[in-house]
Amino acid sequence: MKTKTLIIGGGLSGLSLAHALQQAGHDYQLIEARDRLGGRIKSLTVGNSHFDLGPSWIWPGQERVAKLLKDLGLVTFAQWDRGAQLFEQPDGTVLHNSGFMSMAGSYRIAGGTSALTGALAAGLDPARVHLGAAAQRISADPFGAFAGDTFVAAEKIVLAVPPRLAAQLEFQPALPEPATDGLQGLPTWMAAHAKFVAVYPTPFWRDNGLSGDASSRHGPMAEIHDASPDDASFGALFGFMGVPAAQRARAGQALADAAVAQLVRLFGDAAGTPLATHLQDWSRAPFTATAADASPPPGHPAYQMPQALRQVWDDRLIFAVTELAPDNGGLIEGALAASEAAARAILA
Numbered sequence: 001m002k003t004k005t006l007i008i009g010g011g012l013s014g015l016s017l018a019h020a021l022q023q024a025g026h027d028y029q030l031i032e033a034r035d036r037l038g039g040r041i042k043s044l045t046v047g048n049s050h051f052d053l054g055p056s057w058i059w060p061g062q063e064r065v066a067k068l069l070k071d072l073g074l075v076t077f078a079q080w081d082r083g084a085q086l087f088e089q090p091d092g093t094v095l096h097n098s099g100f101m102s103m104a105g106s107y108r109i110a111g112g113t114s115a116l117t118g119a120l121a122a123g124l125d126p127a128r129v130h131l132g133a134a135a136q137r138i139s140a141d142p143f144g145a146f147a148g149d150t151f152v153a154a155e156k157i158v159l160a161v162p163p164r165l166a167a168q169l170e171f172q173p174a175l176p177e178p179a180t181d182g183l184q185g186l187p188t189w190m191a192a193h194a195k196f197v198a199v200y201p202t203p204f205w206r207d208n209g210l211s212g213d214a215s216s217r218h219g220p221m222a223e224i225h226d227a228s229p230d231d232a233s234f235g236a237l238f239g240f241m242g243v244p245a246a247q248r249a250r251a252g253q254a255l256a257d258a259a260v261a262q263l264v265r266l267f268g269d270a271a272g273t274p275l276a277t278h279l280q281d282w283s284r285a286p287f288t289a290t291a292a293d294a295s296p297p298p299g300h301p302a303y304q305m306p307q308a309l310r311q312v313w314d315d316r317l318i319f320a321v322t323e324l325a326p327d328n329g330g331l332i333e334g335a336l337a338a339s340e341a342a343a344r345a346i347l348a
């Protein structure tokens with residue numbers, strides 16, 4: 001296979017880049033390791049509704065995502081924040097309206113965040129998108145990438161994969177050491193985390209004056225939010241696990257059971273009979289996390305493109321993923337910023 005621009009990775013960065021190149025009539029191919037597109041954007045489907053297992057929120061002032069949603073005909077709605085917040089003390093006692101900062105002021109995408117990646121993917125030429133194709137080796141001469149036995153020759157290659165995964169690829173010749181160090185030094189945002197989602201017939205907690213927001217020092221979830229669709233056709237709660245990755249791996253199904261038991265303590269008996277649940281542990285997703293991502297960074301890193309990753313191999317190897325974005329690194333808006341910069345460089 002031969003193309004002008006080979007995009008490696010079909011998360012939001014890779015998909016939005018492919019969208020921009022296609023709109024410009026530029027020849028590209030996209031290879032994605034998983035059997036689905038979207039990367040960290042993934043959802044649980046119940047009926048016709050989609051519940052976020054990766055990102056949920058966007059914020060006012062994120063202009064790229066606002067514009068893209070408008071162009072794609074997608075709409076947003078405010079994160080539900082009406083009602084009392086709960087706080088679970090270490091002994092399991094529940095306090096009302098206590099000590100918790102909700103995500104008030106943030107917005108969600110109607111149809112789930114995967115509506116965004118789904119709409120981008122739907123607009124791409126299917127003949128240019130290849131699933132189940134993991135790049136393993138990147139070669140400078142001849143210039144191209146190997147996915148299994150297939151060699152894709154290209155004029156430029158865009159690595160739209162988390163930096164630490166990019167560092168694990170085989171480069172021929174090897175990347176300069178500062179470039180490899182730069183890639184390894186950037187934690188994959190949220191890769192250490194696990195999200196638990198429980199779906200119910202209705203958002204019953206709202207009738208009891210509860211917002212669905214809770215924080216807990218008891219666990220296993222540390223932070224819980226309302227994740228219901230905008231039309232409340234279902235109710236849903238999601239929580240970030242407060243249990244470290246290694247402990248989660250040992251716990252198995254017991255962790256999901258403990259999460260449901262916690263929802264009962266917080267929101268009452270109706271929480272004990274969800275229609276569906278899903279525990280998404282990103283630390284164990286091989287095309288998101290590396291072993292180094294098992295522990296989260298202490299805060300949101302000040303992501304920046306290391307100097308050593310600029311102009312690699314005569315500018316033919318371009319890095320475009322949220323962690324390497326010019327702004328909003330780690331976020332959805334960052335993924336769009338990264339692909340915008342890559343598109344500018346390619347189409348210049």
Ligand SMILES: Cc1cc2nc3c(=O)[nH]c(=O)nc-3n(C[C@H](O)[C@H](O)[C@H](O)COP(=O)(O)OP(=O)(O)OC[C@H]3O[C@@H](n4cnc5c(N)ncnc54)[C@H](O)[C@@H]3O)c2cc1C
Pocket residue numbers: 008009010011012013014031032033034037038039040041053054055056057058133134135136160161162165189190191193194195282287288320321322323330331332333334335
């Ligand atoms: C639990 C969680 C909650 C989050 N919450 C928010 C939020 O509320 N708001 C927000 O703005 N952001 C949030 N984020 C971050 C957001 O998900 C990311 O910023 C965004 O999805 C990154 O997109 P990306 O395309 O840059 O990277 P990725 O989504 O990681 O895409 C990389 C792609 O490359 C593929 N790939 C990897 N290796 C190879 C290979 N060798 N060959 C081919 N393909 C490969 C992967 O399968 C993947 O599809 C959250 C993330 C998680 C996990």
